[in-house]
Amino acid sequence: MNKILELRMIVPNMHLIKIEAPDISKKVKPGQFVIVRPDEEGERIPLSVADWDQESGTITIIFMEVGASTSRLASLKPNDYVATCVGPLGNATEIKYYGTVMCVAGCYGIGSIYPVAKALKGEGNKIITVFEARSSYLIYWLDRFVGLSEKIFTITRDGSSGYKGHVKRLPDIIHGLSQLPDIIIVNGCTYLMAQTSNITKDLNIPTIVNLNPIMIDGTGMCGVCRVTVAGKMKFACVDGPEFNGHEVDWKEFLARRKAYMEEETLFFRRSEPESKLHKEGKCQV
Amino acid sequence: MSEEKIEKTSKIDLDRTEMPKQPPEIRRHNFNEVALGYTEELAIKEAKRCLQCKKPRCKTGCPVEIDIPDFIACIVKGDFSAGIKKIKEKNCLPAVCGRVCPQETQCESKCILASKKGEIAIGRLERFLADWEAAQGKIDLPKKAKPTGKKVAVVGSGPAGITVAGDLILLGHEVTIFEALHRPGGVLTYGIPEFRLPKAIVAREVEYIKMLGVNVITDFVVGKTRSVDELLEEFDAVFIGTGAGLPWFMNIPGENLNGVYSANEYLTRMNLMQGYRFPASSTPVKKHTRVAVVGGGNVAMDAARTALRMGASEVRIIYRRSHAELPARLEESENAEEEGVIFNMLTLPIRYIGDENGWIKEIECIKMELGEPDASGRRRPIEIPNSNFIIPTDAVVCAIGNSPNPLVPSTTPGLDTTRHGTLVADPETGKTTRDRVWAGGDIVTGAATVILAMGAGRKAARSIHEYLMGK
Ligand SMILES: Cc1cc2nc3c(=O)[nH]c(=O)nc-3n(C[C@H](O)[C@H](O)[C@H](O)COP(=O)(O)OP(=O)(O)OC[C@H]3O[C@@H](n4cnc5c(N)ncnc54)[C@H](O)[C@@H]3O)c2cc1C
Ligand SMILES: Cc1cc2nc3c(=O)[nH]c(=O)nc-3n(C[C@H](O)[C@H](O)[C@H](O)COP(=O)(O)OP(=O)(O)OC[C@H]3O[C@@H](n4cnc5c(N)ncnc54)[C@H](O)[C@@H]3O)c2cc1C
Ligand code: SF4
Ligand code: SF4
Ligand code: FES
Numbered sequence: 001m002n003k004i005l006e007l008r009m010i011v012p013n014m015h016l017i018k019i020e021a022p023d024i025s026k027k028v029k030p031g032q033f034v035i036v037r038p039d040e041e042g043e044r045i046p047l048s049v050a051d052w053d054q055e056s057g058t059i060t061i062i063f064m065e066v067g068a069s070t071s072r073l074a075s076l077k078p079n080d081y082v083a084t085c086v087g088p089l090g091n092a093t094e095i096k097y098y099g100t101v102m103c104v105a106g107c108y109g110i111g112s113i114y115p116v117a118k119a120l121k122g123e124g125n126k127i128i129t130v131f132e133a134r135s136s137y138l139i140y141w142l143d144r145f146v147g148l149s150e151k152i153f154t155i156t157r158d159g160s161s162g163y164k165g166h167v168k169r170l171p172d173i174i175h176g177l178s179q180l181p182d183i184i185i186v187n188g189c190t191y192l193m194a195q196t197s198n199i200t201k202d203l204n205i206p207t208i209v210n211l212n213p214i215m216i217d218g219t220g221m222c223g224v225c226r227v228t229v230a231g232k233m234k235f236a237c238v239d240g241p242e243f244n245g246h247e248v249d250w251k252e253f254l255a256r257r258k259a260y261m262e263e264e265t266l267f268f269r270r271s272e273p274e275s276k277l278h279k280e281g282k283c284q285v
Numbered sequence: 286m287s288e289e290k291i292e293k294t295s296k297i298d299l300d301r302t303e304m305p306k307q308p309p310e311i312r313r314h315n316f317n318e319v320a321l322g323y324t325e326e327l328a329i330k331e332a333k334r335c336l337q338c339k340k341p342r343c344k345t346g347c348p349v350e351i352d353i354p355d356f357i358a359c360i361v362k363g364d365f366s367a368g369i370k371k372i373k374e375k376n377c378l379p380a381v382c383g384r385v386c387p388q389e390t391q392c393e394s395k396c397i398l399a400s401k402k403g404e405i406a407i408g409r410l411e412r413f414l415a416d417w418e419a420a421q422g423k424i425d426l427p428k429k430a431k432p433t434g435k436k437v438a439v440v441g442s443g444p445a446g447i448t449v450a451g452d453l454i455l456l457g458h459e460v461t462i463f464e465a466l467h468r469p470g471g472v473l474t475y476g477i478p479e480f481r482l483p484k485a486i487v488a489r490e491v492e493y494i495k496m497l498g499v500n501v502i503t504d505f506v507v508g509k510t511r512s513v514d515e516l517l518e519e520f521d522a523v524f525i526g527t528g529a530g531l532p533w534f535m536n537i538p539g540e541n542l543n544g545v546y547s548a549n550e551y552l553t554r555m556n557l558m559q560g561y562r563f564p565a566s567s568t569p570v571k572k573h574t575r576v577a578v579v580g581g582g583n584v585a586m587d588a589a590r591t592a593l594r595m596g597a598s599e600v601r602i603i604y605r606r607s608h609a610e611l612p613a614r615l616e617e618s619e620n621a622e623e624e625g626v627i628f629n630m631l632t633l634p635i636r637y638i639g640d641e642n643g644w645i646k647e648i649e650c651i652k653m654e655l656g657e658p659d660a661s662g663r664r665r666p667i668e669i670p671n672s673n674f675i676i677p678t679d680a681v682v683c684a685i686g687n688s689p690n691p692l693v694p695s696t697t698p699g700l701d702t703t704r705h706g707t708l709v710a711d712p713e714t715g716k717t718t719r720d721r722v723w724a725g726g727d728i729v730t731g732a733a734t735v736i737l738a739m740g741a742g743r744k745a746a747r748s749i750h751e752y753l754m755g756k
Contacts, residue, residue, distance in 0.1 A: 023510050037467060043558060043568040044467075068567050084467045086504040216553055216568075219465050219506055220690050221530040223547035233534060233541065238692070252541050255643030259543045263569035 002085040004078055005058060010140045013065050014108065015074050022057030024049070024087050030115040031093030031210060031242055034059065035218045037084035038072040045069045046215045046237070048112030048187070049088060059085075062111025062140075089218040090241045093208070095119045099126065099182035102205075103149075104170070104196055106132035109188025112210065114144055116185060121148045128181060129153070130173060132192055136161030151177075167195040171203070180205055186245065190257055197245030207245035211236045213256060227253055299403025302331035309623040313593045316479045316561055319620060320384070325363075328413040332360035335405050338397055343407060346395030348740040351375045353392060353407055360410060369414040370425075376411075377451045377493075378444060378739060380419065380486045381473060383412025386736050387614050419489060426496060430457035435753040438463060438520040440507045440693065443471020444735045445526030445726025447490065448742030449749070450499045456750050461500040461520070463507050468557060471528055472727075473735070475557040476549070478587050480594065481617075484556070508696035513722065522721050522749045525708065526742065529687045529727035535579070539637025540683070544571070544645035548584045548684035555591050573680040575599040577648060579634055580684030581606070586617040588682040589626045601627040601676070603634060605653050605666040629676070631655070633668065637681060648676045689728045697722075707731050715745030723749055 006018035024034060033048045051060035065074050076082070093116045101120050105113040110131060121127050129149040131139050135158045145152055153173045154162030163169040174180065184207045186196045193209040200207040213225045213236050220238040227236050228249035234240060305321040306312070312319050323331065335357045343353045352371055359368030372379045386392075388408035396404035418424070435458045439446045442464040450460045468474050470487040495501055507513060507527075516523050532547035534540050554560040558568035576592035578585045581604035592600045602621070604611065607630050611618050622628065629650075636649040652672035655664035689706045701709040701718040708717055708724045715723040725741030727733055 023505070027510060041559075041566055043566075072567075084504045086465070086467075086506060087509065089506065089509060216550065216558065217466065219509075219530075219692060221532070222550040222553050223532045223534070224550045226534075226541055228541055233536075249541075252643065255543055256541065260569040260571075263563070263571065 001081045001083060004076055004080050004082060007076060007078055011138050014140065015063055015065065016060060017063065018058050018060045019082060019085050020057060021059050021085050025052045025054050025057050025059050028052050028059060028088035029092030030095060030119045032088040032090050033241065034085055034087030035089060036073065036082055038069055038076065038082055040083050042072060042083060043069050044084065044216055046218055050111035050114055062108045064108045090237060093242060095123055097123050097125060100128060101125045102128045102130060102181035102184045104130045104184060104186040106188035106192045110141055113185065113187040114141060117145065117148050126150050132167055167192050170196060170199050174203065183208065190254060193245060194250040197248065201246045208242050209245040209248065211241045211243055214259065298334045299398060299401050301403060301406050302327050304409050313624040316594055318483050319480050322416055323409055323413045328360055328410060329363065331406050332357045332410060336397065342395045342397055343392045346392040348736045349375045349743065356414065357410060365414055365417045369418045372411060372414060377448055378490055379411050380415035381482065381490065382736055383408050383415055384482050385477060387734060389615055424493065427455060429455050433457040433753065436520045437749060438516045438523045439526065440523065441471060441526040441528055442469035442501065443526055443528050443726060443738060444473065445738040445742040447494060448739040449524045449526065449746045451494045451497065452743060452746035453749060454497045454499050458753060461502060463505040464501065464503045465506040466557065467503050469501055469503060475553045478552065478556055478591050481587065508692040513693060513697040517721055521753055522723065524745055524749065525693055525722065525724040525728060526726045527690060527693050527728045529689045529732040531688050531690045533686045533688065534683055535685060537634065537636055539639055542637050542639040542645040543643050544680045545637060546682050548588045548682050551588050551682045552591065561595065573597050575678045576680045576682065577601050577603055577676060577678045578682045578684055579603045582612040582684065583614060583617055585684035586613045586621045588684050590621050590624060593624055593626065601629050603629045603632050603650065605633045606663065607631055607655060610663045645678060645681055648678055648681060650674055650676055687732050705731055713744060714748035715741060716748060
């Protein structure tokens with residue numbers, strides 16, 4: 001049982017939740033996640049830690065409302081409790097000097113990449129930030145990235161800010177730079193991570209993705225989070241969640257992510273007149 | 286008593302008292318317990334068959350050496366309260382062991398009447414007493430020793446951890462259990478299904494050690510939330526009972542297709558996450574019509590019988606050796622067979638074949654024959670060339686085994702492991718290669734049994750106590 005200190009929608013469908021978790025706040029590192037169970041009947045869902053404060057013993061998560069559990073989580077109130085908040089899980093991002101690091105983020109990934117960018121900046125890296133969103137009003141925490149980033153680019157599907165289109169515009173940004181980034185880190189929906197990896201493979205830029213498969217325990221016990229990386233079976237919760245994007249079997253990954261699509265939408269058919277599922281097509285988180 | 290004497294005594298009753306069960310055609314559609322337990326009359330009838338041997342062999346078959354004839358004598362007298370006390374001197378989880386112990390290879394196999402196929406149903410009697418006590422609704426809390434001021438951390442709340450905690454709290458130490466999942470009990474909670482071990486029983490046992498004063502902290506992953514080294518700063522001793530929870534796969538093509546599960550995933554979805562109540566519970570489960578379970582142990586039987594209860598119309602066990610080598614308890618494979626599980630023996634899956642959406646649709650198998658006995662003493666299965674064939678299926682549950690989770694060993698310097706990934710620990714004391722750290726249960730032995738995990742917990746508790754008091 002962990003107390004919710006803050007819970008609000010920061011942009012449409014995207015929520016910020018601050019949870020009391022002293023043990024986790026002391027241990028968590030950039031790139032790690034927790035498993036949250038909204039209530040006693042709830043399923044266990046993995047969520048990245050976007051910020052934390054050891055002194056007040058809190059962690060902050062940005063989550064997108066996509067299905068039953070995130071919807072239940074969003075319906076809680078400050079001073080309520082979540083039934084489970086366990087972690088920090090997974091391996092941390094390797095924080096060291098790379099040179100120029102490009103951080104590509106969309107959806108909840110804007111939140112989860114923030115501590116990564118901050119720590120990398122701390123190691124003297126030059127940070128270039130790219131936000132990808134449907135429209136400019138879905139971009140949040142811009143102020144946090146301003147101080148960190150050498151340059152900030154945006155790609156919006158409606159063209160309301162920066163480049164018009166989607167992640168396929170990334171090469172335009174990369175080629176506009178004076179030199180190629182030494183490494184690219186991508187956080188966000190599967191489509192964004194897969195597409196970015198495809199693009200950077202041809203450009204030969206090392207690319208790290210933070211995979212988001214279905215999970216249950218998050219400790220290596222159930223094997224539902226398995227992914228094929230460089231031809232080998234890996235458990236994302238203990239071997240990842242970060243992997244070399246060029247080595248991930250994306251076709252398999254996408255198929256596995258959709259395994260429960262039918263059952264998940266049952267929730268909406270039961271409880272809501274119309275589906276709130278992110279309709280953007282490919283961006284099913 | 287010798288066998289000769291048995292021959293001469295004509296009065297010996299070799300007729301084991303049957304335990305009532307739900308009929309197969311009914312139970313395969315529900316998650317209620319299959320075996321219904323003895324009534325008082327049936328228990329007394331069975332207890333009366335015991336010869337009260339002077340040198341009871343049965344006792345030597347019980348890893349925790351329960352005074353079997355003594356508790357049976359109490360049942361004969363109708364003094365159930367004394368009987369359960371007798372058991373609890375040695376075993377703190379009788380309701381669990383009476384149900385899931387492999388009695389046929391332990392206590393009961395050693396009973397002198399076993400040679401005449403009339404062994405006493407010791408497990409059923411043990412279960413009877415435990416259930417009787419629970420039904421009384423009042424629990425006698427044993428007296429605790431004076432507080433010693435020493436603190437012990439127990440990592441993992443499976444049978445090993447519960448036993449260590451239960452023993453040490455009575456000896457006056459302060460005990461805290463750290464459990465990674467949101468519900469305590471280990472495999473008893475997330476693995477063994479409701480119809481074989483009702484979760485209310487496990488919850489009762491956990492409640493009991495809490496009443497004794499054990500602090501149970503769930504949602505806490507040792508090695509992540511805090512390391513063993515950090516626990517050692519706060520606690521005088523640490524016991525590691527994290528089990529063998531890492532599922533094996535076979536490394537064959539198609540294993541990552543949708544619809545291919547590890548038994549851990551399948552059973553965890555159903556038990557821990559209450560998937561069998563979906564959509565009332567929110568962890569989704571798939572409705573599968575044809576389910577194939579690969580493996581032949583208790584885990585495989587549990588998965589197969591769960592699949593039946595989830596509404597599958599065709600459930601099969603695929604096992605590479607023959608019936609005789611099935612590692613599952615006889616009772617469980619018989620139950621599965623009665624319920625309609627199909628057994629494809631001497632069969633090995635070599636490839637999973639998917640449809641265009643990445644879902645499993647067929648298994649390519651190969652026929653096996655048995656060769657010479659291997660290191661395990663069982664005859665080694667050998668592939669029969671060109672005997673490949675296809676089994677159509679909607680789901681596969683892989684139940685070929687588990688090894689210890691490397692999380693704790695890999696985050697604890699100085700804790701030696703074997704090449705199987707198990708912790709190195711003294712079999713008599715549970716002492717590991719790290720000072721002030723003990724271990725026991727599946728993390729030391731590899732996947733084994735509830736009673737062995739408890740036995741290891743008991744030995745470790747004794748050693749920890751000696752250490753704490755000698756300090
Ligand atoms: C390591 C990791 C970090 C993540 N971090 C974040 C984060 O910071 N913010 C955020 O909004 N989301 C994050 N996710 C994704 C998040 O876990 C899912 O959005 C959430 O589980 C969906 O639950 P739901 O019941 O609301 O939706 P569902 O109704 O369950 O499903 C909606 C969609 O989510 C997918 N999904 C379902 N269950 C899971 C699951 N257990 N894990 C992952 N995906 C699932 C489905 O494939 C479907 O496309 C992360 C996932 C992982 C593995
Ligand atoms: C499906 C199934 C059926 C079985 N049937 C039988 C049977 O009929 N009879 C029988 O005798 N045996 C049976 N067994 C085997 C038996 O359940 C195990 O041998 C026994 O539970 C081992 O006990 P343990 O205490 O060592 O570990 P476990 O019961 O595995 O408990 C370990 C606990 O530690 C927790 N943990 C792990 N890592 C950490 C960490 N880092 N931090 C905190 N906590 C952690 C786990 O979540 C778990 O709760 C079966 C096993 C399975 C899987
Ligand atoms: S604990 Fe197990 S082995 Fe011992 S008497 Fe009971 S059923 Fe038999
Ligand atoms: S259970 Fe069997 S071996 Fe044990 S005392 Fe009774 S008859 Fe003898
Ligand atoms: S979530 Fe269960 S093994 Fe990764």
